[in-house]
Amino acid sequence: MASMISDANGRRRIEFKGPDLRRRTVRLGKMSKKDADSICRQIELLLNSVTSSIPIPRETIAWLEDIGPELRQRLAATGLIPTQRLETLKGLLDEFVLNREDVKPATLEVWQQPARNxxxxxxxxxxxxxxxxxxxxxxxxxxxxxxxxxxxxxxxxAFARTFFHTARKNRLIEENPFAEVKGPVADVRGRQSFVTREMMNQLLRHANPEWRIILTLARYGGLRCPSEVLSLRWEDIDWDRGRMVVQAPKTERYAGKATREIPLFPELNDYLQEARGRAEAGQIYVVGGNFRERANRPTGWKNCNIRTSFGKLIKRAGLEQWPRMFHNLRSSRETELLEDFPVHVVAAWMGHAVQVSLKHYAQITDDHFLRAVEKPDVKSDVK
Structure with missing residues (x-):
């Protein structure tokens, strides 16, 4: 509860206990008791908003817009309202985008563009x-x-919606102006492309040893490239149990998602053994060379030169480049696995939710159509 106190010299001040139970004071200087009581009432409403995590009343918002910068600064110093900088678009964007220690550098870099927009x-x-x-x-x-x-x-x-949701949670605004704004529906199917085993064989025939292991880990292991492919260590492979531990930089900030265990799929074995035979003494990572150093930047994992080199390899193999080159290697593997294993198992092996699997990875292939029109073995009873 806020209290208005009058000093002997005619100066007024408002005292209250903040959310941290520390006593706070807002000094008002000389003014009428009526004006001081009015300010005390608004401070009471602000305090209630902070302690109860409820929106600031409209009348208090209007009052805040009318008060002078000196009083606003004193209120901000007590934590009742944010600093004026945070009430501006750029101020909160800087706070939200640049100072998020819980977000990957690559994600922060991606956020920069919608922030600039x-x-x-x-x-x-x-x-x-x-x-x-x-x-x-x-x-x-x-x-x-x-x-x-x-x-x-x-x-x-979606970024703008999330950003303004943050502003609302921090009581900077009453409602999220982007709450009902919908973006265009993305054509997920239009960007999918199934990379067949015949296509993979062509690629592997034209690939050097390092690229052979990169491609097989992405296509037949379903690993994210470059982050998971280039993070796989020899110690992560359990040859006896037929399993691999995948280091997952993309999801490591989530509890229990820093790694996942997947089968040592038969398609991987020959290429892993080949890479094992070529590995230098003391080599930690399965993919040798300087691939990891080139892709793992201070601002996060980048496809950069790896993607460019992959495009050239596709051309050398006489194939037409498909969209989302690395993603569709992984998507093709997931589509195959869904034919033989329950969706929750496949999603766990791939390192994402079932909903993500069905929306962004599972593909409809030509083989599905061919199998659907095959002559059935059982004769129809209809005469």
């Missing part, structure tokens, strides 16, 4: 509270004119 459209000093649902819809339409793929537009709108 928001600043470009709304302006760095735009008040968060001034952005309405209508403004959010206009931003989404503008983003659609920026020569971006529909999936990219959808992801950047």
């Amino acid at each position: 928001l600043v470009e459209y709304f302006g760095a000093d735009r008040s968060l509270r001034s952005i309405s649902p209508g403004d959010a819809e206009k931003f989404a339409r503008w983003l659609g004119t920026q020569k971006l793929a529909p999936s990219t537009v959808a992801k950047r709108i």
Whole structure:
């Protein structure tokens, strides 16, 4: 509870216990008791909002917009309201995007682009509270004119929605203006491409030893490339039990997701044995050379030169480059495994949720159609 106290010299102050139970003071200087009581009431409402994690009342929001910078600064110093910097688009973006220690550097780098889009459209000093649902819809339409793929537009709108949700959780705004803004539906199927075993054989015939193990780990092991492929160590392979422990940099920040165990699939064995025979004394990682050093940057894992080299290899093999080259190697393996194993087992081996498996990885192949129209063994009873 906040209390207004009048000093003998006519100065007023508001005292209260903050959420941390420490006593706080907001000094008001000389003013009428009526004005001081009014400020005390608003501080009481702010305190209730902070301690109960409820939205700031509309009347208090209006009051905050009218008060002078000196009083606002004193309120911010007590923790009742955020600093004025955080109430601007750029201020909170810097706090949300640049200072997240729990997020991978590569993810932070990806977030930079939608953050720049928001600043470009709304302006760095735009008040968060001034952005309405209508403004959010206009931003989404503008983003659609920026020569971006529909999936990219959808992801950047999703970022904006998450960002403003953070602002709402921190009581910087009352409602999320992006809550009902929908991005274009991504054509997941249109970006899928099944890499057949015949295609893999062509690639492997044209690949050097390092690339043979990279390709087989991605296509037949289902490992993410480059992060998981280049993180596989010889000590992670249990030859006797027929299993491998996959180091998973992408998911390591989640409890129990730093590694996963997968079978030592038969398709991998010959290529792993070949790589084992070529490994130098003391070599830690299965993939030799400087692949890991080139791909594992301070800002996270990058396909960079690995992706470029893969594209050249596809061309040398006489194949047409498919979209999402590494992803579709993994997707092709998952599609095969789903033919023989329960979806929850396959999803666990691949390191993602069942919903992700069905939406982003499971493919419909030509073989499915061929099998569907094959002459059945059982004769129909219909005459």
